[in-house]
Amino acid sequence: MGKTRAAITGVQGWVPEDRLTNFDLEKMVDTNDEWITSRTGIKERRILRTPGWATSDMCAEAVKGLLEKTGTKPGEIDLIIVATVTADMIFPDTANTVCDKVGAKNAFGFDVNAACSGFLFALTTGAQFIQNETYKKVIVVGADMMSSIIDYTDRNTCVIFGDGAGAVLLEARKDGTGIQDFVLRGDGTGRHVLHMKAGGSLHPATAETVANREHYAYQDGKRVFMHAVRGMVSTVEEVIRRNKMTAEDVDWLVPHQANMRIITSVAEHLHFPLEKVMLNIEKYGNTTAGTLPLCLWEYENKLKKGDNVVLTAFGGGFTWGSLYLKWAY
Ligand code: COA
Numbered sequence: 046m047g048k049t050r051a052a053i054t055g056v057q058g059w060v061p062e063d064r065l066t067n068f069d070l071e072k073m074v075d076t077n078d079e080w081i082t083s084r085t086g087i088k089e090r091r092i093l094r095t096p097g098w099a100t101s102d103m104c105a106e107a108v109k110g111l112l113e114k115t116g117t118k119p120g121e122i123d124l125i126i127v128a129t130v131t132a133d134m135i136f137p138d139t140a141n142t143v144c145d146k147v148g149a150k151n152a153f154g155f156d157v158n159a160a161c162s163g164f165l166f167a168l169t170t171g172a173q174f175i176q177n178e179t180y181k182k183v184i185v186v187g188a189d190m191m192s193s194i195i196d197y198t199d200r201n202t203c204v205i206f207g208d209g210a211g212a213v214l215l216e217a218r219k220d221g222t223g224i225q226d227f228v229l230r231g232d233g234t235g236r237h238v239l240h241m242k243a244g245g246s247l248h249p250a251t252a253e254t255v256a257n258r259e260h261y262a263y264q265d266g267k268r269v270f271m272h273a274v275r276g277m278v279s280t281v282e283e284v285i286r287r288n289k290m291t292a293e294d295v296d297w298l299v300p301h302q303a304n305m306r307i308i309t310s311v312a313e314h315l316h317f318p319l320e321k322v323m324l325n326i327e328k329y330g331n332t333t334a335g336t337l338p339l340c341l342w343e344y345e346n347k348l349k350k351g352d353n354v355v356l357t358a359f360g361g362g363f364t365w366g367s368l369y370l371k372w373a374y
Contacts, residue, residue: 047219047220047221048219049175049176049178049217049218049219050175050176050217050218050219050221050222050223050224050225051171051172051173051174051175051176051183051215051216051217051218051223051224052215052216052217052218052222052223052224052370052371052373053213053214053215053223053341053370053372053373054115054214054215054216054218054373054374055111055114055115055117055213055214056111056211056212056213056214056338056341056342056345057107057108057110057111057114057211057212057342058107058110058209058210058211058212058335058338058339058342058343059103059106059107059110059209059210059211060091060103060207060208060209060210060329060332060339061091061092061093061094061095061103061208061209062091063091063092063093063094064089064090064091064092065089065090065091065092065207066088066089067081067082067087067088067089067204070200070203070204073197073198073203074197074198074199074200074203074204075200076200076204081204084304084306085204085205085304085305085306085326085330086304086305086306086308086326086327087204087205087305087326087327087330087331088327088328089327089328089330090206090207090208090328090329090330090332091207091208091209091329091332092192092207092208093190093192093208099131099133099190099193100127100129100131100132100133100139100188100189100190100193100210101127101133101139101142101143101146102146103188103190103208103209103210104127104129104139104140104143104146104186104188104210104212105143105146105147106210107186107188107210107211107212107338108125108143108147108149108184108186108212109147110212111184111212111213111214112147115214117182117214119147119148119149119150120148120149120150120151121151121181121182122144122147122149122151122152122182122183122184123151123152123153123174123180123181123182123183124152124153124154124171124174124180124183124184125140125143125144125147125149125152125153125154125183125184125185125186126140126154126155126156126157126167126170126171126183126184126185126186127139127140127143127154127155127156127157127167127186127188128156128157128158128159128163128164128166128167128185128186128187128188128334129156129157129158129163129186129187129188129189129333129334130158130160130163130189130194130241130333130334130361131188131189131190131191131193131194131333132156132158135244135245138154138155138156139156139188140154140155140156140186141153141154141155143186149184157170159231159334159360159362159364160239160333160334160360160361160362160364161301161303161331161333161334161336161358161359161360161361161364162229162301162358162359162360162362162364162365162366163187163333163334163360163364164185164187164211164334164335164336164337164338164358165227165229165337165356165357165358165366165367165368166229166364166366167185167186167187167334168185168213168215168224168356168368169224169227169229169366169368170185171183171184171185171215172215172224175215175216175217176217176224178217181216181217182214182215182216183214183215184212184213184214184215185212185213185215185338186210186211186212186213186338187210187211187212187333187334187335187336187337187338187339188209188210188211188332188334188335189206189208189209189210189332189333189334189335190208191206191207191208191262191331191332191333192206192207192208194241194260194261194262195261195262196258196261196262199258199261201264201266202261202262202263202264204330205303205304205330205331206262206330206331206332206333207329207330207331207332208332208335209329209332209335209336209339210332210335210338210339211335211337211338211339211340211341211342212338213338213341218373220373221351221371222350222351222370222371222372222373222374223370223371223373224368224369224370225288225369225370225371226284226287226288226368226369227284227366227367227368227369228280228283228284228366228367228368229364229365229366230276230280230364230365230366231362231363231364231365232362232363233362233363234363235272235361235362235363236361236362236363238264238265238268238269238272238361238363239262239263239264239265239269239360239361239362239363240262240263240361241259241260241261241262241263242254242259242260242263243257243259243260244259244260269303270304270306270307272359272363272365273301273303273304273307273359273365274307274310274311274314276359276363276365276366277300277301277307277311277357277358277359277365277367278311278314278315280357280365280366280367281298281311281315281355281357281367282315283367284355284367284368284369285355285369288369290353292315292316292317294353295317295321295353295354295355296321296349296352296353296354297321297322297323297344297348297352297353297354297355298311298312298315298317298321298322298323298355298357299322299323299337299340299341299344299354299355299356299357300312300322300323300356300357300358301331301336301337301357301358301359301360302324302325302326302329302330302331302332302336302339302340303326303331303336303359304326304331305324305326305327308322308324308326311357323340323341323343323344324340325339325340325343333360336358337356337358348372349372350372350373350374351371351372352371352372353369353371354369354370354371354372355367355368355369356368356370
């Protein structure tokens with residue numbers, strides 16, 4: 046028997062029906078389809094408009110689909126981790142609400158907040174419980190309802206983000222498949238470059254913070270761009286090198302869908318042809334913690350058992366990293 050590894054044994058995504066196209070945005074802010082397409086690669090994003098629904102509902106839809114698809118009963122789930130920056134409420138955590146909404150009565154849950162790297166951080170966290178054989182079935186969800194924190198009068202941010210959720214089931218495998226290695230990094234000096242200023246303990250909500258539009262995502266796009274390329278390239282290189290591989294040995298690169306130009310630049314630096322890069326930014330935009338599992342979900346049919354897959358992400362914090370896994374099914 047080989048070493049016990051945490052493997053993704055199922056993946057499911059969920060996105061809202063409503064589309065916000067570049068042409069819709071043209072009517073809302075001073076922008077145009079040509080600018081958005083050439084600068085970001087995004088054509089449309091999904092927006093959650095169901096009354097009373099929030100991030101936990103998108104998570105619950107993805108998890109219910111995942112349970113059905115993998116033939117898993119809700120009571121079998123030990124733990125649900127939700128990566129998000131758009132929790133339903135500041136507290137309690139969204140994961141506990143998701144446990145309730147999917148009927149996972151024997152599970153506990155907690156949230157991970159690492160912005161666009163959230164899914165990667167949550168996946169590595171969940172994997173520890175499987176690898177050390179504490180639990181048998183862990184679900185990791187990456188989900189964000191970015192429309193709840195986007196200022197639709199700010200053309201610098203409103204063209205980029207969308208809503209969506211993706212969930213994976215983690216189980217033990219001893220056949221060599223599963224998570225092989227990862228590199229996670231952080232640099233808190235980047236916290237001013239990409240953040241939501243108010244609403245936390247530093248700047249609690251007041252009439253003034255609302256009037257100053259401080260409850261929306263802010264970014265210095267150019268600086269984020271530069272750090273994102275560097276962070277993803279360096280950690281992919283590190284994980285590939287220390288597993289004695291080259292880019293040629295990697296079947297799929299799964300980059301955070303931040304901006305098509307960032308993805309292209311990362312792929313070029315790493316010598317990955319775009320055919321080996323998972324992409325869905327054109328139709329969903331940047332769904333923050335949702336991008337990586339949504340990519341895996343959409344490319345699931347193309348993945349084969351044993352494929353070498355490298356996930357990479359960069360986000361607010363700054364946070365970034367890369368993870369290498371062998372696809373398990
Ligand atoms: N439509 C039209 N013009 C726009 C615009 C829009 N939606 N958004 C910005 N502009 C304008 C700017 O105001 C600026 O005008 P100015 O020169 O008169 O000041 C001009 O376009 C160029 O802006 P700039 O910021 O240099 O563009 P850019 O090429 O850097 O692209 C981003 C802007 C935001 C698309 C890009 O920086 C980016 O994607 N950064 C990373 C963001 C990201 O991924 N965030 C998620 C976190 S992982």
